[in-house]
Amino acid sequence: MTELRAIRAERKPLFASVSAALKREIASGRFAQSDLLPGERELSQMLEVSRTTLRRAIAGLIEEGVLVHRHGAGTFVRRSPPHVEQPLSRLTSFTEDMRLRGLAASSKVIERGAFLPTPEESMMLDIALSEAVFRLSRLRLADGVPMAIERAAVPMRFLGEAERVGDSLYAALEASGYRPVRAVQRLRAVVIGAPEAALLDIPEGSPALDIHRVAYVADGRRVEFTRSTYRSDTYDFVAELTLPPNARQRAEGAQR
Ligand code: 16G
Numbered sequence: 234m235t236e237l238r239a240i241r242a243e244r245k246p247l248f249a250s251v252s253a254a255l256k257r258e259i260a261s262g263r264f265a266q267s268d269l270l271p272g273e274r275e276l277s278q279m280l281e282v283s284r285t286t287l288r289r290a291i292a293g294l295i296e297e298g299v300l301v302h303r304h305g306a307g308t309f310v311r312r313s314p315p316h317v318e319q320p321l322s323r324l325t326s327f328t329e330d331m332r333l334r335g336l337a338a339s340s341k342v343i344e345r346g347a348f349l350p351t352p353e354e355s356m357m358l359d360i361a362l363s364e365a366v367f368r369l370s371r372l373r374l375a376d377g378v379p380m381a382i383e384r385a386a387v388p389m390r391f392l393g394e395a396e397r398v399g400d401s402l403y404a405a406l407e408a409s410g411y412r413p414v415r416a417v418q419r420l421r422a423v424v425i426g427a428p429e430a431a432l433l434d435i436p437e438g439s440p441a442l443d444i445h446r447v448a449y450v451a452d453g454r455r456v457e458f459t460r461s462t463y464r465s466d467t468y469d470f471v472a473e474l475t476l477p478p479n480a481r482q483r484a485e486g487a488q489r
Contacts, residue, residue: 247282247286248286248287248289248290248293249290249293251280251282251286251287251289251290252290252293252294254280255290255291255294255299255300256294256299259299259310264310265310266310266311266312266313268309268310269306269307269308269309270291270300270307270308270309270310272307273287273288291308295308295436296436297436298311298435298436298439298466299311301434311434312378314375314378314379314380314464314466314467315334315336315375315376315378315380315467316466316467316469317330317331317334317336317375317380317467317468317469318469318471319468319469319470319471320471320472320473321418321470321471321472321473322472322473324413324414324415324416324448325403326401326402326403326404327373327381327383327401328400328401328403328404329401329403331375334375336375336376337375337376337377338373338374338375338400339373339374339377339400340371340372340373340374340400341371341372341374342369342370342371343370343371343372343382343384343432344368344369344370344384345368345369345370345395345398346367346368346395347365347366347367347368347389347395348365348366348368349362349363349364349365349366350362350364350365350366350386354366354368354386354458357386357445357447357455357458358386358388358447358455358457358458359454359455360388360455364388364389364390365388365389366386366387366388366389367386367387367388367389367392367395367398368384368385368386369383369384369385369386369387369398369402370382370383370384370385371383371385372432372433375467378434378467379432379433379434379464380433380463380464380467380468381433381461381462381463381464381468382429382432382433382461382462383459383460383461384459384460384461385402385457385458385459386457386458386459387402387406387456387457387458388455388456391406391409391411391450391456392405392406392409392411393409397409402457406456406457411450411456412450413448413449413450413456413457414449414450414451415448415449416446416447416448416449416457417446417447418444418445418446418447419444419445420442420443420444420470421442421443421444422440422441422442422443422465423440423441423442423443423462424438424439424440424441425437425438425439425440425441425462429441429462433462433464435464435466439464439465439466440465441462441463441464441465442461442462442463442464442465442468442470443460443461443462444459444460444461444462444463445458445459445460445461446458446459446461
């Protein structure tokens with residue numbers, strides 16, 4: 234605790250020094266990821282600061298996403314999520330992507346079943362409003378850490394029965410002979426609202442990536458429309474860029 238006491242000698246506002254000291258303790262492993270912080274009384278005694286100063290420091294760290302408050306349970310050190318680099322040119326599934334990185338994929342189902350499509354789903358899938366879709370909305374996790382919320386819609390005709398879908402949507406589509414072979418994806422930066430922030434375990438107002446994917450089967454029919462919200466602190470989407478062939482020939486010629 235000598236290090237924590239040294240905060241009194243620093244020339245910052247006291248609460249800022251308390252935040253910095255708590256961050257150092259987290260980085261050093263004294264308070265491990267996912268650990269419950271000691272109670273307010275204990276911490277304020279340890280740090281020799283008032284509870285008001287401590288509360289101010291903790292509130293700041295919650296806002297920064299270093300700590301997380303769970304109702305009725307206390308304040309925890311947030312577990313830092315795995316960082317994933319995702320090539321934008323490969324049409325893979327979440328389960329496959331995580332497996333390739335040695336991470337365990339899991340999901341929490343938010344909504345699942347056969348429904349009539351919304352006007353947006355019917356337009357994006359190019360189907361009639363009367364044609365049923367299988368809708369699967371999930372929170373996707375890697376090694377137990379929330380990474381994304383995905384809301385997928387697939388025309389029922391590609392799946393046969395909803396029961397066919399297990400942990401992986403793409404595995405189910407592959408089993409029924411309709412694995413997507415091509416997809417068009419649109420990415421956009423968004424600011425996260427309260428309900429999604431709570432699911433993703435990040436502070437409200439954090440930046441996130443909003444991704445729309447329309448995927449096609451070999452004969453050109455649309456098989457999937459998925460709207461996803463990805464945590465921007467866990468995902469880097471990486472695209473490889475190439476010159477068109479004629480410009481490439483010119484560039485290579487100039488090098489000779
Ligand atoms: C990916 C896809 C999503 C697809 C899901 C299937 C992006 C942005 N999205 O997460 O469109 O539905 O994989 O995953 O990459 P699953 O087979 O594990 O259910």
